[in-house]
Amino acid sequence: MKRFAILCAMPLIATLTACNSNHNADIKALRDTETQWNQEYVFKDVDKIMAHYADDAVLMAPGTPISKGKAAIHKDLKAMLADSALSLKFSASNIEVARSGDIAYTQGAYTMTMTDPQTKQVIKDHGSYITTYRKEPDGSWKVVADIASSELPPSTPSPSAMAPTP
Numbered sequence: 001m002k003r004f005a006i007l008c009a010m011p012l013i014a015t016l017t018a019c020n021s022n023h024n025a026d027i028k029a030l031r032d033t034e035t036q037w038n039q040e041y042v043f044k045d046v047d048k049i050m051a052h053y054a055d056d057a058v059l060m061a062p063g064t065p066i067s068k069g070k071a072a073i074h075k076d077l078k079a080m081l082a083d084s085a086l087s088l089k090f091s092a093s094n095i096e097v098a099r100s101g102d103i104a105y106t107q108g109a110y111t112m113t114m115t116d117p118q119t120k121q122v123i124k125d126h127g128s129y130i131t132t133y134r135k136e137p138d139g140s141w142k143v144v145a146d147i148a149s150s151e152l153p154p155s156t157p158s159p160s161a162m163a164p165t166p
Contacts, residue, residue, distance in 0.1 A: 026097045026141075030104055030133060033141055034092055041088045044081040050074050054134060054142035062127065062150035080114070085122045087113040090129055102135045110148060127151040 033052065040048040050070065053059075059067040059076065067073045080086060090110035097104040112125045132145040 022101060023097055026101060026104060026135075027095050030095050030097070030106055030141055031092065033133075034090065034106060034131075038089055038091075041086075044086070046074065046078050046081055049077060049081075052143050053146070054136075054144050057143050058145050060145075060147040062125070062148055083115050085113055085115045087111075104133045104135070104141065106131045106133070125150050125152055 092106035092108035
């Protein structure tokens with residue numbers, strides 16, 4: 001009887017082990033993706049950066065309007081990457097993959113140096129992010145929502161910008 005129970009349990013154990021193995025592989029793939037993505041920001045390679053986004057992705061970055069779709073994201077990232085002061089680094093502290101294995105998110109912190117478009121001064125920003133991924137039919141993970149939240153307080157307009165116009 002004991003032998004029968006063990007034989008019956010083996011397919012379940014194999015399934016659970018395979019699911020856990022896929023889950024761990026997905027987490028590693030997402031971590032590797034973000035490591036590669038960081039390197040692409042170092043080299044400011046807009047095409048390689050864009051390869052991480054799904055066609056229907058959205059990008060929400062502090063102080064900018066939402067970018068919907070690959071064409072809008074490409075346009076906004078190309079302008080951002082043109083900034084000679086730009087430096088962006090991010091690292092996930094949490095990676096979750098749905099049981100279904102087709103959706104996941106990473107959550108972590110970022111640091112960014114860039115030129116403020118208003119003041120033309122170099123600023124250092126930091127904050128948190130959540131990136132939602134969808135697994136594509138080929139097994140790759142593509143970003144469907146990329147959202148960052150700055151921890152810096154909003155900047156106040158200069159006194160000259162607040163002065164009424166005659």
